[in-house]
Amino acid sequence: MKSLKNWRTRQALLAYALLSPAIAYFALYFFYPIVMELWASFYRGQPLIGQAHFVGFDNYLEALGDPRVRAAFIRTIIFSVATTVLTLVPALGLAAILSGPIKARDAIRAIIFFPYIISFVIVALMWKSILDPYSGILNSVLTYLHLPTQNWLSTPSAALRTMIGIVVWKDIGYAMLIYIAGIQGIPQHLYEAASLDGATRFQMFTKITVPLLVPTTLFLAVISTIAHLQDITSPMLLTGGGPADATRLYSLHVYETAFTQLNIGYASALSFLMLIAIMIITYLQFRLLNKEVVY
Structure with missing residues (x-):
């Protein structure tokens, strides 16, 4: 013993x-x-690098009452939800198609996945060139087709939608590959049994593939939502938060509060409020999607 x-x-x-x-x-x-x-976060000023004085919860109360903070938070929620949904839904469809025996399957997978491995600095420079209102390729094509041109990144009503589209274009390949891995892990005999019972491909997709991919969807939804709630590179590199704060996401607001205004204590409070929001949103995602799957 x-x-x-x-x-x-x-x-x-x-x-x-x-x-x-x-x-x-x-x-x-x-x-x-x-x-x-x-x-x-309980100090005002520069508590980590300079002079500061204790203010208790005043930073948190000020943040909750600041309309610009609320606007940035709501804008970030919209950006995160839209980007996550518009990435996962098409990625699942692509994964279902590219898991089957189609020609040039591997090449198509590689082409779709390729943007994900490119640095976002390069992505931002490329898309800013393509979307330039005067010399961009996209507006040139619209002009050739006798369609109205757009100020894609310099119009408040279009800038956020354009930024979401660029992020989706970059991320969709990663979600697709994760879904493909999930589909390949589903036992083939389930599809064979459903086929013998007369199920169509669409029925097998909705009744077998989608329910059994719930754990995969949960994983992708959680990491995508968290990443986009903290996204700072997209607005910083594509629009700088403009025009008229239309793409000023929460993380960019925190960054400028800390390193432009040098109000580090207030920025720390803003960061912790986002941490709390991320924890709540992640908890809700687990409550909604964390379902046991049995093959």
């Missing part, structure tokens, strides 16, 4: 020794910054 206890102790010590680099990494680069930012 004593030898068994000693063996378990040695196993535990070995496990902790192997995990210690990862624990130290997360403690130093993840948990410590969170604690410091939480501390900074």
